[in-house]
Amino acid sequence: MASLKEVRIRIKSVVSTQKITKAMKMVAASKLRKAQDNIIELRPYIQKLGEILHSVIRATEQNTPSKYAEEREVKQVLIIPITSDKGLCGAFNSNIIKKVIALIDESYSDHHKNGQIEILPIGKKAYDFFRKNNYKIIEDYWKIFHQISFENVRAASEFTMKEFVNGRFDKVILVYNEFKNVATQIIKAEQFLPIVPEEENSQNQVSVDYIFEPSEEYIVQELIPQSLKIHFYKAILESNAAEHGARMTAMDLATENAEELLGELRITYNRTRQAAITKEILEIVAGADALSQE
Numbered sequence: 001m002a003s004l005k006e007v008r009i010r011i012k013s014v015v016s017t018q019k020i021t022k023a024m025k026m027v028a029a030s031k032l033r034k035a036q037d038n039i040i041e042l043r044p045y046i047q048k049l050g051e052i053l054h055s056v057i058r059a060t061e062q063n064t065p066s067k068y069a070e071e072r073e074v075k076q077v078l079i080i081p082i083t084s085d086k087g088l089c090g091a092f093n094s095n096i097i098k099k100v101i102a103l104i105d106e107s108y109s110d111h112h113k114n115g116q117i118e119i120l121p122i123g124k125k126a127y128d129f130f131r132k133n134n135y136k137i138i139e140d141y142w143k144i145f146h147q148i149s150f151e152n153v154r155a156a157s158e159f160t161m162k163e164f165v166n167g168r169f170d171k172v173i174l175v176y177n178e179f180k181n182v183a184t185q186i187i188k189a190e191q192f193l194p195i196v197p198e199e200e201n202s203q204n205q206v207s208v209d210y211i212f213e214p215s216e217e218y219i220v221q222e223l224i225p226q227s228l229k230i231h232f233y234k235a236i237l238e239s240n241a242a243e244h245g246a247r248m249t250a251m252d253l254a255t256e257n258a259e260e261l262l263g264e265l266r267i268t269y270n271r272t273r274q275a276a277i278t279k280e281i282l283e284i285v286a287g288a289d290a291l292s293q294e
Contacts, residue, residue, distance in 0.1 A: 075170050077116060077118070082176035097129050
């Protein structure tokens with residue numbers, strides 16, 4: 001059985017840890033509110049923009065096909081895993097890393113063996129893992145979460161789009177956590193480039209005869225790239241909100257576990273103290289009996 005001093009030290013340590021987890025939960029909750037508002041406000045805009053994007057691509061594919069929708073033989077693949085810069089958020093980061101590894105093993109194992117897979121990590125956790133495991137990585141954009149802004153995200157998206165058009169990559173895949181609620185994140189692995197056309201539904205599909213102003217070429221050259229950049233930005237905001245939700249949940253569970261452990265330690269402390277007192281009483285009684293017999 002541990003001594004009273006050892007149990008007191010453990011109780012003090014757990015109390016200190018519990019204070020930290022409570023504070024981290026409160027910080028995550030305050031950050032989550034803003035991040036959640038940002039992504040909820042952006043989603044309707046993204047959804048409608050996506051509908052317009054696919055409609056424009058269908059309407060212009062004959063006369064002015066978009067270079068971002070060009071399907072070609074997949075020789076080089078770029079995977080963009082989006083994680084956080086910090087830990088203490090449960091399985092948030094490890095789930096993304098596992099998803100990327102599973103994606104490579106299931107769909108691109110030959111590409112990986114031939115060195116045809118590149119990783120553009122966003123977030124320190126993804127950067128550290130793929131760098132240490134000798135993947136071919138692009139190191140320029142992993143610090144985006146140091147300061148989330150459309151300008152910073154745009155640099156990464158423009159690089160990706162430029163390299164796709166230039167033929168360095170034939171397919172680009174985003175892997176990130178989509179925010180559902182505080183306790184739930186949905187792992188998404190979606191094709192960013194080339195643009196995947198929506199499945200046409202003959203019952204709901206409406207044929208639209210567009211009038212393009214100032215021109216069809218201008219719309220294709222301006223609208224589609226801008227839509228892609230905003231879509232990339234949405235993935236960053238989804239991951240950011242999901243991270244704070246995961247951290248809040250993890251810290252709440254850690255606080256509850258600390259409370260349970262404190263209860264067990266206090267019982268152990270009381271039992272140890274009671275045993276020590278009982279032992280002292282027995283020693284005193286035994287000493288008194290020995291003196292009385294003399």
